[in-house]
Amino acid sequence: MKKHFITLTAIFLSVAFITACGQKETVEAVKEVALTTENKTTVSINNGTTTVEANVSTYAIDGLSTPESVVVRNGAIYVANIGGNPGESAGKGFITEYKNNTTKQLFLGLLDDPKGFAFLDDDTIIVSDHPNVKIIKISTGTVLATVAIDTPGFMNDLVLLDNKTALVSDTGKGLVYKVSIPANKASLSYVTVAGITENGINGLAFDKNTKTLYFVTSTFGGDATRGHIFQATLNADYTTASALTKWNTDQLGAGGLDGLVLVNGKLVISDWGINGAKNAAHVYVFNADRSLALSVNGMISGVADITVDNGIVYLPEFTQNQLTSIDLKEYL
Ligand SMILES: [Ca+2]
Secondary structure (H helix, E strand, C coil): CCCCCEECCCEEEEEEEECCCCCEEEEEEEEECCEEECCCEEEEECCCCEEEEECEEEECCCCCCCEEEEEEECCEEEEEECCCCCCCCCCCEEEEEEECCEEEEEEEEEECCEEEEEEEECCEEEEEECCEEEEEECCCCEEEEEEECCCCCCEEEEEEEECCEEEEEECCCCEEEEEECCCCCCCCEEEECECCCCCCEEEEEEECCCCEEEEEEEHHHCCCCCCCEEEEEECCCCCEECCCEECCCCCCCCCEEEEEEEECCEEEEEECCCCCCCCCCEEEEECCCCCEEEEEEECCCCECECEEECCEEEEEECCCCEEEEEECCCCC
């Protein structure tokens, strides 16, 4: 396979200056993080009949630690880091901001097990932080509101339905919670969505026009047969789901389905691959008619909750402590 390798040399500039009060300080003025670009993944089109290469980038972002979820906002990349084994990481979670080639770690000491998250505005995030859901504010680095979920199994993804409603999946219990957000963002409350009980629920996606909720199931809930796409229509206040429809596919990949994004009518899905195996992860793209459009495989490992921005798929490689992106503009 053709390999193309570019490394931008890291530049560290330190500026020493004398402050007004005469004290000497050293300030790190510019830090350019190395960016590596390498064609390392093949993309099989039409369910394996044709194979092409896609452009892959791995970002050398400082300090990623079991990265689970990623969001791109105003040109910046935000990554939720669990900071250890899920469920054993109280106080170890944080969010990485990668902006203008500079890495900043946000909310250190304030998060436990952050996974899915979404922006309520440019400065405010709502995050699934097992065993709580929290609203956090970037500019002040504070938690504005917390709601504890009643004995959750394994809280996972979060999707925003509108500016006052989020859904959170519970992979361990196979449930979905509806979280209500008041206009002042100072508190949170929740109810369990009636009509959804599917072991291993992980990634969530929502079509606002049709009120269709899509979700994928994973083996992480303890059932090795999981690994499918479901959809349901939600009622007007999002408290009840219609009868679930299970897509008629075989178990996808190794069944470790995690991220789910709806983009231009297509579903983009990540699969961890065989647990612990290197380079065994997949990304799948399904058409609106439920046919498989793309299967991405190659040198990607332990891919958790993905996002898509301008046709670029961003993949947190949980087991590798790195963020990779694949350019699928041509297909999305
Ligand atoms: Ca997830």
